[in-house]
Amino acid sequence: MNRKKDKGFESPRPFKLTHQVVCINNINFQRKSVIGFVELTLFPTVVNLNRIKLNSKQCRIYRVRVNELEAPFIYNDPTLEVCHHESKQRNLNYFSSAYTAAVSAVDPDAGHGELVIKVPSELWKQGDDLKVLKVYIEFSLDQPKGGLHFVVPDVEGSMAERGAHVFSFGYQNSTRFWFPCVDSYSELCTWKLEFTVDASMIAVSCGDLVETIYTHDMRKKTFHYVLPIPTAAPNISLSVGPFEILVDPYMHEVTHFCLPQLLPLLKHSMSYLHEIFEFYEEILTCRYPYACFKTVFVDEAYVQVSSYASMSIFSTNLLHSAMIIDQTPQTRRCLAQALAQQFFGCFISRMSWADEWVLKGISGYIYGLYLKKTFGVNEYRHWIKEELDKIVDYELRMGGVLLHPTFSGGKEKDNPTPHLHFSIKHPHTLSWDYYKMFLCKAHLVMRLIENRISMEFMLQVFNKLLSLASTASSQKYQSHMWSQMLLSTHAFLKSISNVSGKDIGPLIKQWVDQSSVVKFFGSFAFNRKRNVLELEIRQDYTSAGTQKYVGPIKVTVQELDGSFNHTLQIEENSLKHDIPCHSKSRRNKKKKIPLMNGEEVDMDLSAMDADSPLLWIRIDPDMSILRKVEFEQADFMWQFQLRYERDVVAQEESISALEKFPTPASRLALTDILEQEQCFYKVRMQACFCLATIANAMVSTWQGPPAMKSLFTRMFCCKSCPNIVKTNNFINFQSYFLLKTMPVAMALLRDVQNLCPKDVLNFILDLIKYNDNRKNKFSDNYYRAELIEALTNSLTPAISISNEVRTVDNLNGDVRLILEEITRFLNMEKLLPSFRNTITVSCLKAVRQLQKNGHIPSDPSLFKSYAEYGHFVDVRVAALEALVDYTRVERCATELQWLLVMVQNDPTHYVRHKILGMLSKNPPFTKTSDSALCNEALVDQLWKLMNSGTSHDWRLRCDAVNLYYTLFGLTRPSCLPLPELGLVLNLKEKKAVLNPTIKPELGVGAGMDTAASIGIHGVGMSFTAVDEEPDPISLGVCGVGQPPQGLKRKAETPLGSPPEPGQILQQQDDDVRDVRGAGRYKIRFNTMEEEDIDMETVHDSQAFIHQHLNLLERPSTPGKEPLSVEQAMLSMPATPVPSFSKETTSSSSKHGGEHGGHHHHHHHHEHKKKKKKHKHKHKHKHKHESKEKERERDNSHAYSNSPASGRSLRSPSLSD
């Protein structure tokens, strides 16, 4: 692979940022607005630095000064609306590439940005001696939809009393949402952060709190933070609120913050954080890199855990009291994750997106080590298996996950993941599920590396990386050294080879540079004559998500005489492997059988094949390949494996295998495991469910009481009266988890009529009835929730006579009992809410199940009321899940609408994300099924949602894309009316060829693009193409290396006029959507001399103005592009006036820009009509007209070029 072999880091920017000041003077909770400024100190690395590109989204920028001089600037965000909103284009391929292009166009890692500042010409001269530039930007945010989240409860009292707070959030690099910056993980600088907040509030941010000073009126105070360690902007965060402060009693430099009234919970939840600290510092032999650490717990968190430099923001729902069992390990895991990311991710940052896997992998890996230490090896191996199963399942289902994508030359053809409906080129285009799997795979691969080079070397590598970084970080004034704090795949691999001396190239090639997993099928035969085990291992490497594996594989064979490891070589054509056996098949000697761990046990070998000494065989027992193994061995072998193999992974594998062997022997093996207290509790829990499955398969021959009943009685019921459960005492967690699980599994039992047996139901009802938690020091809310789940599991479909309406009277007796319990639980929860409202969550699921099974009328209103904002988030999600299910089952358009409206309007980002996620998982219909729901309006609505409605949240937009994909697939939704014929023939566009109905509206109407400035470029292109005439302007555009995404969003046709040959040609050119295309133009026109800087300024400031006009008109919907925006530019590109740019820059007439929009609009129509008529014949006239328009445009441009007037234009927002 062509991984970057060069050592150093090459900045994509013509400057180096060294220091940034962020000062937020005012945070208004009432209005949800923020005002502040930033000051970036940067060193140009080229002479004549004339433009500075920064990232900024949704910020309103008032003024920009460079070294005290007012500087003109352009603000253009192509991701606001990905495709032209009037476009009839509705296929996802089109959208995906447009979106990728839009994201690329502002990608800081490629040196781009939404905000382009023109360095005042006075400073150009300075450029020669590369003097420092200070860029000062004043900005404000009004009701931010992304980046910062305000939580303002609607109650009486001051903001502090209400518990109002605000915090920054985002997926990957999203800092640009709340202040202008270089939003890249690879641009490090030192920071000075100042936040002025209400005196009753606390501002927690990155770095060291130097001092807190009251303002002069003593009503506010300013928090001054200094972050001396070079840090990337995406690792900067802020949270402000009336927090309660807890200084960690073990580590005084660690401070915890929580919302009012939660301090006791915070104290308990944070009481073990110091252990995590100690653990990481010990294994990494490195001190925590920052001088302090802060944890902040906020409501309505975007994700449970997010780590930033020296602070982490958590969901407040992770806090718990000492009474809660189940939440405790989860919270500890979250803390450990956050802390691992402090070292790798915050302190050491990634060099590029392609190197993300290294950092996520390392932090995930050391987090795994913490799990192993804290929760034990069993838990760790169980977790690894779980993660492995997850990634294997995902890749086999959805196609490969690629850790280290390489993009050579940026050509679309090189897309390494053609199976995906999104691009993996940018973090912001990734589907959330994919990203989660990416994280999962990253840490698994780290573990594979560890297997290869040993943990000792692994930790040495980490230590080396950290020491390098901390040396670099202490170089205060040598910013060129700071790139040592960036980690690349190459540097990581080099470090590994230096430290370990081992070549892990093949491993990296297999798992990092390539996507997909391995799928093995194994079977064996025992050859008695040769005393040889003939093992056959086949692979499936043709189906999606699979790859071929060549290399060593470990096989463990447990024989009568002991356990033996064999390493086999998987090669191209060798399927069969002969493994000599050590023991003869003699069993008359009654001796103990040695196990792998040295233990010797007695076994009952009667079930065994008399000829074979094999007890069981395991392929790749250490999970050192990312694989799925389907292995065939006899049921008694699985049973032996379950009983006697001490590895939990082996036990779990055998349990899932035993599901296929419903025999009394399997039953016995499972029951024995269930009873064995030494056995890992999660294995026992899994055994419960397997036992239920087996019992159902054996229903006709089952002897004795229902499965697990007597076991449960023995373990948990009173000796004197076996029908009554003991009063709760959860001091033994293993039996607590078993107590919770067994009823749930038992409820899955079915009798011959496929009903839940009566005595099982009564048993569960008795458990509920006799549940007594008064003497318990732990809360039983999770247990009660599981009992409700057990009731839910016991439900079977109602026998319905015709399609009668469900009424109370014809309610089945058992169901009536169940319903009564659920009603009572749900009502009691209102009076005595349980922790995280677990009981309500279970009840809602139960009600939905009752509805689904036809016991009670299917009705969404209950769920709707619980889904409203203002309920606990878990409850909302459960209610929404029920609604999503209702929508699917009932195919209800109104509910779908209701959900989609909530996606657009809900204040909680997590809930919006969750709804789309659930809709994708449980879609009301799919691309392969027909549904009345699938109609044009829905297509438009979803299109709008992903096109412009979700521009403030990368994750949400990708969720919307996912849903669109699930519902309609990659191509044009089938429910849309067939386009008119004869319009299509676009041979260049491969995707279009696949489905001729994709782009029906192409090829008509020249230059009706309504996008912002990017769209203008597109128009420019189309004109040049049509006229086959060199166009300096479009040349300028391309020459500057402007993102090409504009190119493909050209030429929509509202007029629907018939196609002309010329237009088709134009279309083809328009469709060029990659750098290649731009390059072609460049080549074609490169004879033209052009000052592209000026040209670009012209373009962009034009767009900027229009955008602002638009903002003024419709400030609340920045995602929508105004019709008028681009139309003014229409004539411009078609004008082959070489002197145009000079004209522009020299133009100083200050025309009122206020009427610009309408004016241009008018002209535009006129112009378009004319052009159609005279496109080929009247070029000169055309040009003439264009020139006129050009002037108009210039006027407005000049207007934006003056900062002073620019400000007055934006004055309404200033006055806010």
Added chain:
Amino acid sequence: MADPAVASGGSLHLGGRGGSGSGGGGSGGKAATSPAENYYLARRRTLQVVVSALLTECGFESAEKAAVETLTEMMQSYISEIGRCAKAYCEHTARSLPTLPDTVVTLVEMGFNVDTLPVYAKRSQRMVITAPPVTNQPATPRALSAGQKRTHPSHIPSHFPEFPDPHTYIKTPTFREPVSDYQVVREKAASQRRDVERALTRFMAKTGETQSLFKDDVTAFPLIAARPTTIPYLSALLPSELELQTLEETDSSEQDDQTDSENATGNNISDDPGADKENSMLPPGGVAPAAKASEDNVIDNPYLRPVKKPKVRRKK
């Protein structure tokens, strides 16, 4: 433990009496209500007669009722004082009954010339007053005989006060032996709690807004309507005061025996101390930041440092 049956019986008895007395008092005003009151009223009436006689002796034809009343009061006070003092003197000398010298000393002490007393007593115009009507000494109400009255043990001199009535210290169980059958107890506790819960939730459902699972019969399974709260995480995360409270309350006496026997049957880990500890760790409502802050003052943490005053702006 006090015998509740006895106690309640007694109070009922008194209550009945009191009720009838107040009925009589409503009409007569001074009507006697109880033996003790009767006793005192009779005394007082005698005293009034005495005062009237003395007034007549002194030559008054008539006297206002209020004046007589005042004089009676004075007289009574005087006599009471004599009695009290005399008793004090007698007790001072370790006796229990006042003797004549005690009274004499008292009178002297009160500035009364004792010598004039015989003369005054033998004066001619002395009016003879009929003896006060015989009223019963207010007997301490007969205690319900409960058990044997205890006599003094040998080491206590007999002049010491007697033991109080046995009912004041004897425990008389009136309830039946509690059912100790574990199964029945658990059964009972469970159904009792279920009934309470059901009644409570039904009540809440009846009095408030509800949601229903059935369209035909909205009363069948009423669900208390879901109401959004402004800060939902508080109730979801904090162990509610009510929850802790009910945990304690339901722990009370009545169930103790049962849970004990239940613990004996199998649940042998006593976690009472644990429960207490947990409660102390989680103060209801849970706000103790002030205490924490003072404790942390020794720690140098930037967030605990006092907020600085703004610098005075220099004049430009």
